[in-house]
Each structure stands twice: as structure tokens, then as C-alpha cells.
Amino acid sequence: MTSLKTLLGAASTLALTATIAQADPALMYDLGGKFDKSFNEAAFNGSERWAAETGGSYRDIEISAEAQRVQFARRLAEAGANPVVVLGFANEPTLQEVAPEFPDTSFVLIDAVVDLPNVRSVVFAEEQGSYLVGMLAAMATETDTISFVGGMEIPLITAFACGYAQGAKAVNPDINVIVNYTGSTPSAWNDPVRGSEIAQSQFSQGSDIVFAAAGGTGLGVLQAAEDAGLLSIGVDSNQNHLHPASVLTSMLKLVDQAVFDAFSDGPGLETGVVRMDLASGGVGYALDEHNADLITDEMQAAVEDAKAAIIAGELSVHDYRTDSTCPAF
Amino acid sequence: MSAPKKLPHWADVTLVPLASVALAFVISGILIWAIGENPWNAVKLMVEGAFGSSYGWGYTLYYATNFIFTGLAVAVAFQARLFNIGGEGQAAMAGLGVALVCLYIPWPHWSLALLGASLGAAFFGAAWAFIPAWLQARRGSHIVITTIMFNFIAASVLGYFLVNVLRPQGTMDPASARFPADIRLPRLHEMLEPFGIPFSTSTPANIALFLALAMCFAVWFMLWRTRLGYQIRTFGESQTAAEYAGISPVKITVYTMLISGGLAGLMAVNSVMGEQQRLVLNAVEGAGFIGIAVALMGRNHPFGVFLAAILFGFLYQGGAELALWTNIPRELIVVIQALVILFTGALDNMVRMPLTRLFAMWGTR
Numbered sequence: 001m002t003s004l005k006t007l008l009g010a011a012s013t014l015a016l017t018a019t020i021a022q023a024d025p026a027l028m029y030d031l032g033g034k035f036d037k038s039f040n041e042a043a044f045n046g047s048e049r050w051a052a053e054t055g056g057s058y059r060d061i062e063i064s065a066e067a068q069r070v071q072f073a074r075r076l077a078e079a080g081a082n083p084v085v086v087l088g089f090a091n092e093p094t095l096q097e098v099a100p101e102f103p104d105t106s107f108v109l110i111d112a113v114v115d116l117p118n119v120r121s122v123v124f125a126e127e128q129g130s131y132l133v134g135m136l137a138a139m140a141t142e143t144d145t146i147s148f149v150g151g152m153e154i155p156l157i158t159a160f161a162c163g164y165a166q167g168a169k170a171v172n173p174d175i176n177v178i179v180n181y182t183g184s185t186p187s188a189w190n191d192p193v194r195g196s197e198i199a200q201s202q203f204s205q206g207s208d209i210v211f212a213a214a215g216g217t218g219l220g221v222l223q224a225a226e227d228a229g230l231l232s233i234g235v236d237s238n239q240n241h242l243h244p245a246s247v248l249t250s251m252l253k254l255v256d257q258a259v260f261d262a263f264s265d266g267p268g269l270e271t272g273v274v275r276m277d278l279a280s281g282g283v284g285y286a287l288d289e290h291n292a293d294l295i296t297d298e299m300q301a302a303v304e305d306a307k308a309a310i311i312a313g314e315l316s317v318h319d320y321r322t323d324s325t326c327p328a329f
Numbered sequence: 330m331s332a333p334k335k336l337p338h339w340a341d342v343t344l345v346p347l348a349s350v351a352l353a354f355v356i357s358g359i360l361i362w363a364i365g366e367n368p369w370n371a372v373k374l375m376v377e378g379a380f381g382s383s384y385g386w387g388y389t390l391y392y393a394t395n396f397i398f399t400g401l402a403v404a405v406a407f408q409a410r411l412f413n414i415g416g417e418g419q420a421a422m423a424g425l426g427v428a429l430v431c432l433y434i435p436w437p438h439w440s441l442a443l444l445g446a447s448l449g450a451a452f453f454g455a456a457w458a459f460i461p462a463w464l465q466a467r468r469g470s471h472i473v474i475t476t477i478m479f480n481f482i483a484a485s486v487l488g489y490f491l492v493n494v495l496r497p498q499g500t501m502d503p504a505s506a507r508f509p510a511d512i513r514l515p516r517l518h519e520m521l522e523p524f525g526i527p528f529s530t531s532t533p534a535n536i537a538l539f540l541a542l543a544m545c546f547a548v549w550f551m552l553w554r555t556r557l558g559y560q561i562r563t564f565g566e567s568q569t570a571a572e573y574a575g576i577s578p579v580k581i582t583v584y585t586m587l588i589s590g591g592l593a594g595l596m597a598v599n600s601v602m603g604e605q606q607r608l609v610l611n612a613v614e615g616a617g618f619i620g621i622a623v624a625l626m627g628r629n630h631p632f633g634v635f636l637a638a639i640l641f642g643f644l645y646q647g648g649a650e651l652a653l654w655t656n657i658p659r660e661l662i663v664v665i666q667a668l669v670i671l672f673t674g675a676l677d678n679m680v681r682m683p684l685t686r687l688f689a690m691w692g693t694r
Contacts, residue, residue: 031611033659061652062659065614067391067533067604068649074531075653089502090609112502152610153492154503184488324498 387532454594
């Protein structure tokens with residue numbers, strides 16, 4: 001019986017190594033899919049950039065069920081992929097289970113922390129980037145009312161909202177910040193129509209700038225703002241070009257850079273926690289030719305001052321995730 | 330000219346579904362060929378990935394277990410001509426029941442925990458089906474509308490509980506804490522080990538599979554061997570006749586939906602307690618809707634549901650292997666699954682009519 005098992009195991013390993021060249025990196029997307037115009041797609045862009053620059057090849061996989069998280073991570077590692085990059089905080093338990101089984105494989109987890117010797121955990125200081133765009137919104141608003149559209153009401157997204165509100169209130173303590181979430185199921189990340197409806201209802205409550213942190217849903221929010229002749233703020237990637245002169249700025253969260261770095265470092269990459277914040281350039285706000293007319297020199301100076309203060313540690317932005325409270329709500 | 334004869338029963342239950350599945354696969358093959366992949370290799374990869382190793386079997390059976398529960402739920406309701414498309418929400422609420430039972434009661438042994446979790450799951454699932462059932466029976470609100478609306482309400486309730494009540498302080502994921510390790514359900518490989526049968530250790534198939542098989546039998550027994558089953562079927566065949574025979578439509582509607590909701594709920598024992606060992610937001614992942622297809626294909630009979638569940642387990646696991654090792658996009662795998670549903674469910678007559686004619690010709694000769 002045992003010999004049969006060994007034989008079967010050997011056969012399957014052979015079959016798998018035929019499909020993946022040894023030590024190609026691999027990328028596993030989170031639920032929501034590869035082309036979500038946001039988090040997952042940023043990772044895809046990072047890996048494509050790596051492939052274009054190095055000529056290397058990689059394998060990527062989309063999951064469609066919870067049970068596939070562990071399944072796919074294990075299968076990729078078994079097949080010799082190295083490093084294996086997995087996206088999303090929901091994969092924290094995945095790596096806690098799979099990473100110890102493959103001590104010679106390097107894993108990279110994005111958006112959560114797993115403390116294992118072969119895991120690099122990349123976390124972003126979303127609250128810092130959101131703080132800066134919140135300041136910009138508060139300086140640009142004419143109605144003293146700004147708004148936020150989140151995907152689902154989960155700590156990660158509330159951290160965006162909380163940073164945004166803190167930044168806005170730092171500029172104008174009396175500002176009104178409307179916060180809404182799209183839904184309670186994963187489809188909330190990909191519902192532009194609903195995003196547009198929520199944005200319009202916020203506009204009717206007096207908001208003239210809306211910040212969307214809702215994946216594909218945000219595209220509807222940005223569109224609604226342009227249609228209404230108002231301003232919006234993009235998220236994750238630089239979305240300024242989507243609606244020039246209507247997107248005030250974008251809160252950058254450089255997931256693509258994290259994936260690019262992981263692929264470039266290759267097998268045996270340095271593990272531990274990598275914090276992508278303002279100081280390391282992992283988060284920030286986008287300024288380019290598409291929004292140059294919207295951001296005055298005065299606004300930019302104020303935001304740059306705050307940015308320098310945050311990097312220097314003189315100004316601390318509260319992270320909602322540490323204690324589930326927000327001083328600005 | 331003679332009137333078209335009816336298809337023999339054996340052909341109706343075997344040939345029609347098999348021909349439908351075959352047709353669906355042929356069209357899927359053409360699609361795969363059209364995007365520039367080799368359809369033969371794709372089928373081989375799917376079959377090998379799902380049935381070629383104990384690893385493949387483990388995942389196929391895990392998915393099939395989910396689909397047996399939700400398929401039975403739809404089938405039971407359909408015997409009373411009630412269309413329960415709320416399996417998704419009932420299973421989601423049942424997940425909450427399982428989590429509460431597993432997290433807040435200190436169970437001495439996994440077997441007792443399994444019993445408790447099953448009761449909790451069935452109770453929460455049934456309770457979630459009760460309101461639409463009552464509205465249908467008493468107020469005439471159409472059960473298709475109410476059950477699907479309750480799916481959304483369930484998702485929101487679950488989201489609230491996970492974010493505000495069950496989520497451990499400081500974690501990001503809207504998920505409950507992990508259940509205690511000593512009430513972990515035995516996986517298939519642990520159960521087969523005493524018999525000397527090697528089985529992949531990394532698959533989630535667990536003892537809930539046998540609970541599902543037991544439920545197949547129980548549902549068959551209930552429907553065809555008890556008074557309640559007789560009443561349910563009579564009510565389904567003709568509501569007026571059932572009423573004339575003294576069967577209360579309110580009672581039967583509510584009872585049927587309670588059983589249906591309970592069965593859908595039991596799915597959570599497999600996915601929440603057996604696989605995840607914690608409650609996540611998306612624990613049902615569409616199995617409630619797949620259950621409709623499974624019941625349709627299984628002709629609303631428990632044995633048919635079992636076979637159809639295996640087929641859909643194969644499509645899920647084989648599709649996963651396809652996504653892993655080929656460049657066939659995930660969306661095409663959903664298309665293949667949809668084609669199977671389309672042919673077995675909606676286009677049933679397209680296969681049945683020619684077959685009937687064929688049999689009629691064959692019979693007159």
C-alpha cells in the first residue's frame with residue numbers, strides 16, 4: 001500500500017513539474033478576480049511588468065471558492081513555483097496552514113501578517129494615504145461636505161474611511177463626512193451601478209467630492225461624479241486618467257510594486273514584515289497632468305507638509321484596525 | 330398514426346440526463362477548441378484532476394457533499410411544488426448556527442459536537458425558511474420572491490455578526506475565531522486509515538459526506554414511506570385534491586419548507602465545521618444555487634440528487650485543475666458548468682422529444 005502511494009505521488013509530481021518550470025514565481029488572486037480594475041489587477045500589472053522587464057514567465061490563478069485557497073496555494077508550491085505570492089488578508093490562515101509544509105518555498109502575503117520563517121508579509125498604511133487625500137478633499141470642497149463609498153464594511157475599508165475623515169477634519173474640524181458602504185456580499189466589489197447610485201445620493205446630501213474604495217464599484221462612483229460635474233478620488237492605482245479634470249486625485253496603494261519586488265527578489269527572498277507606507281513610497285496620492293489644474297500650489301504645499309510630518313513621526317494617523325475605533329467618526 | 334408513446338421509465342431517468350450531459354460537453358469542447366486550446370486534453374485534465382487520484386476524489390467528494398445537501402433541499406420542496414431558491418441564505422444562516430454551537434459550547438468530543446452542530450445548522454436553516462413558508466401559506470406571498478430576498482437579508486445579517494460580534498479583536502478578516510481543535514471533524518483519510526486504504530491527507534472531504542448519504546436515504550424514506558411524505562407529494566400533485574382529502578395546505582407548506590431549510594442548513598456542517606473550521610463571509614459560495622441544478626438534473630429523487638451532486642463536484646474540482654494548469658480562463662469553466670445546467674434543466678425536452686420518437690419507432694418495429 002505504501003509503495004503504491006509513493007508511486008502515485010511520484011507520478012503526480014512528475015506530471016506537475018512538466019507543466020511549471022522549476023522556480024517560476026506564481027501569483028494567486030483573491031476572490032473578485034484578476035480584472036477588477038483595482039487590487040487584483042494591480043498585482044497582475046506588477047507581474048506583467050516583471051515578465052516584460054525580465055523576460056521571465058509566471059503562473060497566476062484565480063480562486064472561485066473558499067476551499068480553493070489552501071488547495072491552490074498548496075498545488076502551486078508542490079509544482080515547484082517559488083516564490084508564491086498570495087493576495088488578500090483572507091489568505092492569512094491559508095499560509096499559516098500551507099507555508100510550514102514547504103519550508104524551502106518562499107511565500108509572500110499581501111495585506112496581512114503571517115509570522116513564519118519563509119513568509120514575507122506586505123502590509124500597507126492605507127490610513128496615511130487616505131489622510132492625505134482627505135486633506136485635499138477638505139481643501140477643494142465648496143460645500144464643506146465630502147463623502148466616501150466603501151465596498152464592504154470590513155476593517156480594511158473602514159481604515160480607508162477613517163484616515164480620510166481624519167485628514168479632512170485636520171483641515172476643517174466642522175466638515176461633514178458622509179460614509180456609505182456598497183453591500184454585504186463580495187459582489188459589492190464589482191457593482192458600478194450601485195456605486196453610481198450611492199454617489200448620487202451623497203451628492204443630493206450636499207457632498208461635492210467622493211472618495212471610492214470599492215474595487216470595480218468605484219468606477220461607477222467616478223463616472224457619477226463626472227456626470228454631476230463634481231469631483232472624485234480614485235483608489236489603489238492612479239485612476240486620474242479615467243476622468244481627467246474630474247478625478248481630484250487617487251489614493252495610491254502600490255500592490256503592483258509589492259508583487260514586482262517579490263518576483264524580482266525570487267526564491268529565498270528576504271522574509272518578515274514589509275511595511276509599505278508614506279516613508280517607503282508604498283502609499284501616497286497621485287499628481288499628474290490630468291489633475292494638475294485641480295490641485296493648487298497651496299493645497300500641494302499643505303499636503304506635502306503633512307506627509308513630511310507623518311514620515312518624521314510628528315503626526316500620527318490613527319489606524320482603525322488597531323482598536324476598531326475612529327477618532328474622526 | 331399512433332399517439333407519441335411515453336418514454337420508458339428507465340430511459341427517462343438514465344438516457345435523457347446522460348444525453349444532455351454529453352451534448353453540453355460537446356458544445357464545451359467546441360468552445361475550448363475555438364479559443365485555441367485542445368478540448369481532448371482539457372477533458373482528460375478535468376477527469377484526471379477530479380477522479381485520477383485520491384487527492385482529486387477528496388475535493389470532488391467535498392463539493393459533492395455540499396451539493397447533496399442543497400440539492401436535497403430543493404428536491405424536497407419541489408415534491409410539494411414549492412420552489413425554494415433560498416438555499417443560499419438558509420445555508421449562510423446555518424453557518425452562523427454552527428459557529429455559535431462550536432464556539433460557545435465546550436464539547437467534550439467531536440462526535441457530540443457534530444450532533445450539536447448538525448442540530449444548530451438544521452435549526453437555523455429551517456428557521457430562515459420558516460418566514461417565507463409562513464408568508465406563502467398564510468399571505469400567498471410567492472415563495473420564489475421571498476426566498477431569494479431572504480438570501481440578501483441573510484448575507485447582511487451574517488456580515489453584521491461577523492464584523493461586529495464574532496470577529497476576534499484586531500483581526501482584519503470578517504471571520505469568526507477558529508473552532509477548538511479537538512472538535513475538528515475526522516477527514517476522509519483519517520477514517521480510511523484503519524482499513525489500510527491510503528488517501529490524500531490534504532483534502533477537505535470529511536465525515537459530513539456520510540451525513541449527506543444518510544440524509545439521501547432519510548429523505549427517500551420520508552417521501553415514499555411515511556404519511557408526511559405522502560401528504561407532501563399529494564399536495565404537490567394537486568393542491569385541491571389534497572385539501573379535499575383533509576390535508577392542510579398551511580401545515581404542509583410550512584413543514585416542507587422547514588425540512589428543506591434544515592437540509593440546506595446541514596451544508597454548513599460540511600463547509601464551516603468540516604473544511605474552514607471557522608465561519609467566513611462567503612462559506613456557501615453558490616452551492617445553494619447549484620442545488621437547484623442538482624435537483625433538476627436528479628429528477629427530484631434522492632438517488633438522482635446524489636449522482637448529479639457527484640457530477641457537479643467533478644465540474645468544480647475538474648474545473649479548478651483546468652484553471653490551474655491551462656490558460657483556459659476561469660470564466661470558460663463557469664460557461665461549461667452553465668451549459669450542463671442549461672441542457673439538463675432548461676432544454677430537457679430538446680433531448681426527450683427525439684428520444685421519445687426514437688423509442689416509438691423502435692417499439693413499432
